[in-house]
Amino acid sequence: MQASLFHSSGENLLPFQGETIFYPEFLAKQSADHYFLKLKESLSWKQEPIKLFGKTVMQPRLTALYGNPDIPYGYSGIVMRAFPWTQELEDLKNLVEEKAGQEFTHVLCNFYRDGQDSMGWHRDNEPALGKNPCIASLTFGATRNFQLRHYETKGHKLDIPLSHGSLLLMIGESQHYWEHQLPKTKKVLGARINLTFRKIKR
Ligand SMILES: O=C(O)CCC(=O)C(=O)O
Numbered sequence: 001m002q003a004s005l006f007h008s009s010g011e012n013l014l015p016f017q018g019e020t021i022f023y024p025e026f027l028a029k030q031s032a033d034h035y036f037l038k039l040k041e042s043l044s045w046k047q048e049p050i051k052l053f054g055k056t057v058m059q060p061r062l063t064a065l066y067g068n069p070d071i072p073y074g075y076s077g078i079v080m081r082a083f084p085w086t087q088e089l090e091d092l093k094n095l096v097e098e099k100a101g102q103e104f105t106h107v108l109c110n111f112y113r114d115g116q117d118s119m120g121w122h123r124d125n126e127p128a129l130g131k132n133p134c135i136a137s138l139t140f141g142a143t144r145n146f147q148l149r150h151y152e153t154k155g156h157k158l159d160i161p162l163s164h165g166s167l168l169l170m171i172g173e174s175q176h177y178w179e180h181q182l183p184k185t186k187k188v189l190g191a192r193i194n195l196t197f198r199k200i201k202r
C-alpha cells in the first residue's frame with residue numbers, strides 16, 4: 001500500500017513536528033447515527049480509576065477496551081484487559097485501516113456522558129505504541145472541542161471541533177511534540193462516543 005495516497009484528501013493541521021489530519025465527513029450521517037446508538041448500548045462501558053500524581057481518582061468519563069485480549073494495555077497506572085472485537089468495532093476498524101493505510105490491534109472507547117465529562121492534557125506515547133504511532137480517532141454524537149498544543153512551549157494551541165462521523169489521524173511525530181485534551185464545557189449537554197484505534201506491540 002502506498003502511504004502517500006491515503007492522506008491525499010486531507011490537510012495537515014499542525015504547523016511543524018507532526019501530522020494531524022481531519023476528515024469531518026468520514027462517515028455519512030445515517031451510518032454515524034446507526035453506530036452511535038449501537039455502540040452506546042452494546043459496549044461494556046465502565047467508570048475506571050486512574051493514578052494521578054500518586055492519587056487514585058475516578059476518570060471523568062466511561063471507557064472500554066476492545067482488541068486482542070492477549071496483548072495487555074495500560075495508561076496512567078492502570079492495566080486494561082481487552083474484550084474481543086464486536087462486529088461493529090471490527091467493521092469500523094476495517095474502514096479506518098483503509099484510510100490510515102495501517103493495521104490496528106486495539107480500540108480504546110470513551111463515553112462522555114455530557115459536557116462535564118472530559119480528558120486532560122496528555123500524549124499517547126506509552127512505549128507499547130512504538131516510536132511514531134498512528135492514533136485514529138473516530139467521533140459519534142455531540143461535537144466537542146478537541147485541543148492540541150505544543151508539548152514543550154505550551155504554545156501554538158489548536159481547536160478542532162470533532163463532529164459526528166468525523167475522523168482525526170494523528171501521525172508521524174505528533175505524539176512526541178504535541179499534547180491533546182478534551183476540556184469540560186457547560187455548553188454541551190449531549191453524549192459523545194470517541195474511539196481511538198491503536199497498534200499495540202507485545
Ligand atoms: O475523546 C477524544 O477525542 C480524545 C480521546 C483521547 O485522546 C484518547 O483516548 O487518548
Ligand SMILES: [Fe+2]
Nearest residue numbers: 122123124180
Ligand atoms: Fe489521547
